[in-house]
Amino acid sequence: MAGRSRVTRESIVEHARRIVAEHGTAALTFQALAGALGVSKQAIIYWYPNKWELIRDFSLPELRIEADILIAALGPATTGADAMERFVRALVTHHLKDLGRFRMLYLAPQFDERAAAPGVVELLAPIHAATSSMYGALAERLAADPNFTGGEDPRRLAVAAHMAGIGLVTMVALAAAMDDPMAHRIEAMLDALIALLTRMPAAAQ
Known part of the structure; x- marks a missing residue:
């Protein structure tokens, strides 16, 4: 739970914006987001069970x-x-x-x-x-x-x-x-x- 507590939906969306802007849409994966935020992939999935919820936000x-x-x-x-x-x-x-x-x-x-x-x-x-x-x-x-x-x-x-x-x-x-x-x-x-x-x-x- 420690990793999850260090991220928020807002911080995930902000890092998603940066990844797309700097590396393109293909680079936007849950693993890339986890690496950028320094947390596990599960910490991202905790907030966004699927990529479509992230796209919406x-x-x-x-x-x-x-x-x-x-x-x-x-x-x-x-x-x-x-x-x-x-x-x-x-x-x-x-x-x-x-x-x-x-x-x-x-x-x-x-x-x-x-x-x-x-x-x-x-x-x-x-x-x-x-x-x-x-x-x-x-x-x-x-x-x-x-x-x-x-x-x-x-x-x-x-x-x-x-x-x-x-x-x-x-x-x-x-x-x-x-x-x-x-x-x-x-x-x-x-x-x-x-x-x-x-x-x-x-x-x-």
Whole structure:
């Protein structure tokens, strides 16, 4: 019990952040966490019986920050196109500031086969609530401008916009990990993505 008393859920999450930032998502194991904290692997498992609980705890605060940033960015928007641009620019800019955090948040969970394990849906419910808040905020702004949506479902457009922004950052993170500079400037690619996302649908032209 001595080892367990020397660690907390907070200290485990903090060391998980450091490991991912410094060594990548593949390096995040219970054994690595135990070594970093100077305790046994069982001391980590005592607090986190499975990796998905750990993923939830280090992801949820970051997702809430992301949601707050994106919702705040929508404040001055006056049209659907303006809202879409502000949302995507804020999303990409936020994550480009810290690719280690981005990998931890959006890439690490993709490579764990336990994603379908029993109980995962309940563990991820708070994460879904955070993402839902940002989708809802953008969807509300888009719905207020039927000329922009052109009959498309505003919520679906909001989710697609978020996915597109995450895709751009994913490619930047991949290029950085391979030390392979992108052929186009990131700013130019962001501008091109926004041009695509804000192009008026045919039905509204």
